[in-house]
Amino acid sequence: MPELPDLLHVLGKLRGRLLGRTVTAERLREPVVLRCLVHGNLSLLLGRSLREITRRAHFVIFHFDGFDLAVNPMLAGRFKFEAPGDRDEASLGFALGFDDLELRYLDDKKMGKAYLAAAGDLTAVPGLQSIGVDVLSSHFTFERFASLLRHRRDQVRVFLLDKRALDSLGNAYADEVLFEARIHPKTWCRSLTHEDAERLHAAIVAVLKDAVAEVARRDEPIEVKIRDFLKVRMKPECPRCGSRIRKAGVKGMDAYFCPKCQPATRPGFVDWTRTGR
Numbered sequence: 001m002p003e004l005p006d007l008l009h010v011l012g013k014l015r016g017r018l019l020g021r022t023v024t025a026e027r028l029r030e031p032v033v034l035r036c037l038v039h040g041n042l043s044l045l046l047g048r049s050l051r052e053i054t055r056r057a058h059f060v061i062f063h064f065d066g067f068d069l070a071v072n073p074m075l076a077g078r079f080k081f082e083a084p085g086d087r088d089e090a091s092l093g094f095a096l097g098f099d100d101l102e103l104r105y106l107d108d109k110k111m112g113k114a115y116l117a118a119a120g121d122l123t124a125v126p127g128l129q130s131i132g133v134d135v136l137s138s139h140f141t142f143e144r145f146a147s148l149l150r151h152r153r154d155q156v157r158v159f160l161l162d163k164r165a166l167d168s169l170g171n172a173y174a175d176e177v178l179f180e181a182r183i184h185p186k187t188w189c190r191s192l193t194h195e196d197a198e199r200l201h202a203a204i205v206a207v208l209k210d211a212v213a214e215v216a217r218r219d220e221p222i223e224v225k226i227r228d229f230l231k232v233r234m235k236p237e238c239p240r241c242g243s244r245i246r247k248a249g250v251k252g253m254d255a256y257f258c259p260k261c262q263p264a265t266r267p268g269f270v271d272w273t274r275t276g277r
């Protein structure tokens with residue numbers, strides 16, 4: 001899944017090459033990817049100018065004259081620039097042509113969705129009705145974070161992934177943030193202390209800002225997802241203490257964490273530090 005740093009990078013590239021340009025061609029290879037909330041199909045975009053591209057949660061929204069196209073890449077979706085006439089990838093979902101440039105949406109899993117709607121009318125799009133506070137904005141103060149945290153009855157990693165609370169963290173950065181804050185992923189929100197909450201808030205901002213800077217510095221093509229600088233997600237050992245990174249299921253999701261730097265805080269956890277492994 002593209003995460004916030006990936007999406008911001010992609011957004012900048014899309015804007016730079018596409019804003020103000022007019023759709024001259026369209027091709028829908030995988031009808032399952034497109035949901036039309038208006039009568040018609042992608043051909044409605046022909047001859048229309050692309051006025052703006054924005055992000056909300058994990059959606060990239062293309063604002064054309066008269067229509068919006070909101071794309072949620074889900075697990076494996078990604079964008080790619082190609083020259084018109086280049087061979088279609090097997091994973092091609094759809095393509096929009098802009099004269100000498102084609103924007104392709106690729107999706108190996110076919111799980112992502114593109115919603116075509118009348119301009120400004122995205123209320124029917126699942127996942128766009130209520131979006132949490134943008135964690136890279138000035139609205140994401142500690143007070144706001146603490147008030148969101150106060151009423152939660154779930155585990156901290158589940159809270160971090162809730163797009164209605166926070167805009168937004170996916171699996172990869174939830175792990176990185178909890179590692180940075182030294183908090184076990186299964187910790188109940190209500191058992192976090194004031195100091196834990198302060199560390200967690202600071203970690204969200206720091207980890208994401210660093211990642212945004214790193215992804216920008218690498219400046220890879222938009223179809224490339226950069227994950228190799230992450231510290232715990234899919235890594236064999238902790239960069240701080242050398243312990244073996246563990247994997248645990250948290251509400252059906254795999255969480256990666258260091259058992260020593262992120263010790264368990266409640267009975268019932270396996271205390272890996274006592275197993276001698």
Ligand SMILES: [Zn+2]
Binds near residue numbers: 261
């Ligand atoms: Zn460690």
